[in-house]
Amino acid sequence: MLPNDDGEMQLPTPCGNGVLAGLVQRFGSPLFVLDCEVIRRQYRSLASALPGVELHYALKPLPQPAVIDTLASEGSCFDLATTGEVELVRQAGIPPSRCIHTHPIKRDQDIQAAIDFGVKTFVADNPDEIRKFAGYAGRVALLLRVSFRSPAAVVDLSRKFGCDPEAAPGLVELAMSLGLEVIGLSFHEGSQSRLPDTKLRAIESCAAIIRATQGRGMTTPATLDIGGGFPIDYIEPAVPVEEFCAPIRRALAAIPEGTRVVAEPGRFICGPAGTVLTTVMGRAWREGRWWYYLDDGLYGSFSGQLYDHARYPIEPLREADGPRFHSVLAGPTCDSIDVIAEDIELPELQAGDILVGRQMGAYTVASATDFNFFPRARILAVNR
Numbered sequence: 001m002l003p004n005d006d007g008e009m010q011l012p013t014p015c016g017n018g019v020l021a022g023l024v025q026r027f028g029s030p031l032f033v034l035d036c037e038v039i040r041r042q043y044r045s046l047a048s049a050l051p052g053v054e055l056h057y058a059l060k061p062l063p064q065p066a067v068i069d070t071l072a073s074e075g076s077c078f079d080l081a082t083t084g085e086v087e088l089v090r091q092a093g094i095p096p097s098r099c100i101h102t103h104p105i106k107r108d109q110d111i112q113a114a115i116d117f118g119v120k121t122f123v124a125d126n127p128d129e130i131r132k133f134a135g136y137a138g139r140v141a142l143l144l145r146v147s148f149r150s151p152a153a154v155v156d157l158s159r160k161f162g163c164d165p166e167a168a169p170g171l172v173e174l175a176m177s178l179g180l181e182v183i184g185l186s187f188h189e190g191s192q193s194r195l196p197d198t199k200l201r202a203i204e205s206c207a208a209i210i211r212a213t214q215g216r217g218m219t220t221p222a223t224l225d226i227g228g229g230f231p232i233d234y235i236e237p238a239v240p241v242e243e244f245c246a247p248i249r250r251a252l253a254a255i256p257e258g259t260r261v262v263a264e265p266g267r268f269i270c271g272p273a274g275t276v277l278t279t280v281m282g283r284a285w286r287e288g289r290w291w292y293y294l295d296d297g298l299y300g301s302f303s304g305q306l307y308d309h310a311r312y313p314i315e316p317l318r319e320a321d322g323p324r325f326h327s328v329l330a331g332p333t334c335d336s337i338d339v340i341a342e343d344i345e346l347p348e349l350q351a352g353d354i355l356v357g358r359q360m361g362a363y364t365v366a367s368a369t370d371f372n373f374f375p376r377a378r379i380l381a382v383n384r
């Protein structure tokens with residue numbers, strides 16, 4: 001599990017640079033500041049852009065108790081994928097009726113752990129996986145995951161999971177023959193989508209499948225789970241959420257009446273809430289530029305640059321009006337891949353200077369390691 005610091009601390013949002021410097025002094029570096037007020041703001045803005053859609057926070061990008069607690073008080077539901085995530089919501093006191101389990105491939109022990117907790121809704125995308133539920137008929141409800149390739153997403157998630165739309169009716173029939181209830185369809189086309197186009201196509205296609213299978217194994221009304229993927233600003237700005245969701249609202253207006261609609265946002269909820277503070281350990285002049293070696297890097301909070309293909313806005317914490325130079329930011333480990341930025345314009349820095357990385361809440365500390373015994377950033381939750 002990720003470490004956690006209970007944030008009784010109330011700070012302004014956004015947090016000024018002076019306050020951030022004080023936090024590093026008090027809590028050390030590297031430091032991951034998780035602003036729960038931003039979690040609230042993001043949840044509310046997505047909820048208002050998708051009225052009537054039940055939001056289930058996908059824990060994967062930032063499985064942190066402070067995030068779960070904050071979202072629970074906002075009325076959010078949760079999207080779980082592993083037994084560890086089930087444990088986390090159990091410990092947070094989340095009622096299982098507010099959780100769905102959406103990993104398309106599970107071991108029986110994972111299914112059992114989720115059922116023991118009280119989860120009822122699961123996802124399957126192929127005959128073998130459906131058969132795993134045969135012994136749980138009457139205790140589970142299935143969503144079939146359908147695949148829609150998303151070349152426009154930074155991370156195309158339909159490559160790995162989901163059945164072809166044409167295969168869905170056959171899977172509904174198989175489930176019915178095993179006495180299993182299929183309550184709907186789900187898809188997750190990809191993460192950090194630039195445009196909602198794939199989602200729109202997927203909603204249309206799923207609506208057609210729902211119409212074709214209702215009365216043939218699909219419950220009425222059905223559930224449609226439209227996944228996550230809602231984008232946030234990094235170095236490149238994203239389409240604002242209201243604009244991104246407007247055509248989605250129109251597409252949802254055309255699906256069978258009474259359909260319960262669910263979304264599984266992850267990045268959009270937690271990405272903007274995480275700020276990473278990292279300190280220059282030392283520097284070296286190499287081939288005409290300064291290399292700055294930080295106490296956090298690709299094996300730590302910046303792991304998302306590798307796994308998630310994200311580029312985070314990074315700036316020195318100290319205001320500097322002077323000239324800027326082509327510089328290199330490197331992580332602390334002895335591995336040469338551990339370079340955060342080769343092409344960054346920075347004022348001249350010294351050992352001890354702090355850099356701040358913003359929009360770093362999603363897929364960052366969650367995939368960090370302690371490689372080379374450089375400890376991960378301490379997680380400090382504020383404005384709980």
Ligand SMILES: *Cc1c(COP(=O)(O)O)cnc(C)c1O
Pocket residue numbers: 058060061079102103188190191192227228229230264265266267268362
């Ligand atoms: C990772 C994941 C999400 C969250 O995706 P974001 O792009 O971060 O919103 C939602 N649903 C499933 C099934 C996932 O695997």
